Amino acid sequence: MAGQSVVIVGAGQAGSDAAAALRSQGHTGPITLIGEESHLPYQRPPLSKAYLYPTGGVGLVDLELRPASFYDTQGVELLRGEEAVRIDRETRSLGLRSGRELRYDSLVLATGARPRKLPVPGAERPGVFVLRGADDAEALRQRLAEPDRTLNVVVIGAGFIGLELASTATRSGHRVTVVEAQPRVLQRALTEEMSDWLTAEHRSRGVRLLLRREVAELLGDGSGPVRAVRLGDGEELPADLAVVGIGVLPNVDLAVRAGLAVGDGILVDEHLRTSDPAIFAIGDCARFPSRQAGRPMRLESVQNASDQARCVAAAICGTPEPYTALPWFWSEQYGHRLQIAGLTAGHDRTVLLGHPAQARFSVLCFREGRLIGAESVNRAADHGIVRRLLTSGAELTPEQVAVPGFDLKDLNRQLV
Structure with missing residues (x-):
């Protein structure tokens, strides 16, 4: 098995770590890592924090998971700016948008997740951002760094991304309003005690935090940029820019077209195998049986991505162990x-x-x-x-x- 061909779709934390883990665990065969972005694989968590500070001095090169030389010296073929569009399970081949066909013995899907779209009029206006990748963060950083201007920033969604961004924008001197439909921030992720403490902390920093409020429309002149966010009760919040952070959806389209079992993610067993034993799924896109939760679930975290990468590498190298890693998470605010x-x-x-x-x-x-x-x-x-x-x-x-x-x-x- 050590000499077989492995193709990894997705060059984020999970995909890059899987390639590294395969080599460290003794895999000697060809490894191809495919990423849709043109950048080298990089860390995503700092994009909502240090990277956004106009004077933070953090560039994308500082966030790279590994230097370009790593992929060369480890014999990992890194295809940047490529998209996988088709899996032929009979011939074990992967079709790319460019027309290239890749044969595999084992295929790892690390396709990640994408931001949920805000289902209201005006959500596609200029000045309305999501924050998922480096290009999103760079565009937002440029707006937050506009000289001698205090912006009205409306953050839609009080999850981790929304609150981290609210912290960053506030500390950069902007006026921030956070709109959350739930009764409290991070309601599904945190205890009431911690949620209440975070709420008080943001309000003490000057953030206007609106709970149990929903967005009805993003307003602007004609097809121009956003200028206000209208809430369901009619209140209009001035907005020089708005950031939508209302959760993510797993990227399962490639798996669906291949006929793999899906359901809020690509379904995998305790060894992270999909319904096709030659195909694995890891990271944000994978729904796995969690020993801690006692049920199948998806986890969107660096820990989960990295630990699943090592687990899938072990399975491919012929030393499978059930995935039982303890989940842990972190956030930085103020x-x-x-x-x-x-x-x-x-x-x-x-x-x-x-x-x-x-x-x-x-x-x-x-x-x-x-x-x-x-x-x-x-x-x-x-x-x-x-x-x-x-x-x-x-x-x-x-x-x-x-x-x-x-x-x-x-x-x-x-x-x-």
């Missing part, structure tokens, strides 16, 4: 680092450690008396310890944590 270990959705009890007023605290989440995850602000040690606890399966009850003076570091010392 210089605060929010870290999440595990999956906290479905908790029935929380216990607070630390001091929210000092922006140094953790929310530990339990379900039926068992620790399932934690959310930490500026407490990296708590985050690391919880990850070790969840990985090891060590027991920790809410009653233990609620004892006055409890410190996770003491528990960690007992486990070492």
Whole structure:
């Protein structure tokens, strides 16, 4: 198997890491990595943070996952600006938009996800942005860097991307309004305690945060750029630019045309194989059986992309192991680092450690008396310890944590 041909569709975090993992795990056969963008594979998380600062000094070259020389020295053929359009499962070949045909023994789909479109009139106007790739970020950075001008920025959606962008735009001196249809920010991702703290933090920085409000139309003159965002109740928000961050959709079109099983992502088994055993799917596009959640799910995170890349490389190299990696996530807003270990959705009890007023605290989440995850602000040690606890399966009850003076570091010392 080490000498067989592997083709990887998608040159983001998952795809690039898969190519690297294949070589590090001993694969000696041809590897082809296909990316639709012209750039070298790069990190996406900084695009909503450091990259957008006009004076941040962060360029795309600083975000490259690996230098161009890596692909040359590792014998990875990197095809940039190419699009895969057809999979022939019988002949095990992949057709590209350019007309080129690639044969494969194993095919890895790392096609990622795309931003959801805002289904209202005016959503396609100039000045309305999404933030998914480097070109999106560069166009937005140029607008935010307009000299001697304070912009009215309307962010539609209070997810991670929306709140990170609100933080960046506010710290760059612009007036920011965030519109969210749900009762609280990051409702599906965070506990109520953490959601409420983030809401207060943004408002204390001058962000106008509107909850339970929906966008009805993006207004402008004729077909000109956006000038206002009209809400469902008729209120109009002045907008020099608007950014839409209402979630993403997995890129499954290629899989659908090939007849693979899909459903909110490309369906894979515990080894990340699709319904065709020669084809795998990883990263944002893959819906996999999650041991932590107890159900199939998709995860949009760097951790998941990288860990699945290593898992699929092992399967292709003939040493398959079930994908069981612990999920973890992070975000930066106003210089605060929010870290999440595990999956906290479905908790029935929380216990607070630390001091929210000092922006140094953790929310530990339990379900039926068992620790399932934690959310930490500026407490990296708590985050690391919880990850070790969840990985090891060590027991920790809410009653233990609620004892006055409890410190996770003491528990960690007992486990070492």
